[in-house]
Amino acid sequence: MAIKKTAQKKPVKSSAKKATPAASAPVTAAKTKASPKRLAQTDLAPERIDEILRRLAAAYPNAECALHHRNAWELLVATILSAQCTDARVNMVTPELFRKYPTPQAMAEASLPAIEEEIRSTGFYRNKAKSIAGAARRISHDFGGKVPRTLAELITVPGAARKTASVVLGVAYGLAEGIVVDTHVLRISRRLGLTQATEPKKVEQDLMKIIPHNRWIQYSHEIIHHGRQVCIARKPRCVDCTLEDLCHASDKTWSSVDTAKLR
Incomplete structure (x- = not known):
């Protein structure tokens, strides 16, 4: 009985050319793409952070809050006014405002239109006046006229969101409850x-x-x-x-x- 031979397929020649050094570029690109992660780890190295802080301290040894104030209450009001407004403008407005309404109690007794008129030039004055009046009432009625010294209490005051609260606690009381991010x-x-x-x-x-x-x-x-x-x-x-x-x-x-x- 004759054995039928199975035809063997000839190997198909690939049309792809042998990779040249130029063709290996994608490998290099992949390595480059991964580099930001390594860079980020280097950026967060403790010694780099320490050096950044050292240089900042040397460059700005007397850096402090630019808002003029005499106590925590004045700082709270000034910080509320500083939203969408320059510190220089706020510092022009607050002396007369605090002359007329020096305490939370005095501000709580002021009419909303009167407060609005005093702070008009800071922008968004209607909303700011509501926040300041609300803060004055809250501090007068619930905190004995004293600005709270804890973040949990302070953020319950109208106009005192976390950033504003951190400014007041840090500058007025020296309490680091967070980092102010403007x-x-x-x-x-x-x-x-x-x-x-x-x-x-x-x-x-x-x-x-x-x-x-x-x-x-x-x-x-x-x-x-x-x-x-x-x-x-x-x-x-x-x-x-x-x-x-x-x-x-x-x-x-x-x-x-x-x-x-x-x-």
Whole structure:
């Protein structure tokens, strides 16, 4: 009986060319893509954080709250007024406001239109007047005329959300219950790679994990001064920045690495 031979298939030649060094580019790209994670870990290294804090303290040894006040009540009102308004404008308004209504009790007895008239130039004056009047009544009736010294109590006061409460507790009482995150703190902390968050609450949570507790209050003051004087929102003055060589922000305007303008 004859055995039928099975035809063997000839190997199909691949049309793909042998990879050349240029064709291996995707591997390099993959490595480059992974580098930000390694960079983030380096950015959060304790020794880098310590160096950032050291330089900030040296650059702004007298950094403090720019809102003029004589006590916790005045600071609370000034902070409420500072929303969407410059500190300079608030400082122009508060002397006369506090001359007329020096205590929470006096402010609680004032009419809403009277308060509105005093703070009109700060913007959003109707909402701010309601918050100030509400805060005055709450503090007068429930806290004996004294601004609370705990975050849990203070955030129950009208107009005193977490950021405002942290300002008052930190500046007036020296109590570090949190880190104040305004536009400067948010922007610069992101530029320094200390957080990738965009929401103030999440930024604060990230910063509280890496900034020593005894530096929470001063960190905000120093960063705010730095943001107003050097690390401005548009075209930051990187050439004058004490933190420039520690910063890897994508919008830097100058780099000491190649001593050339980037933009």
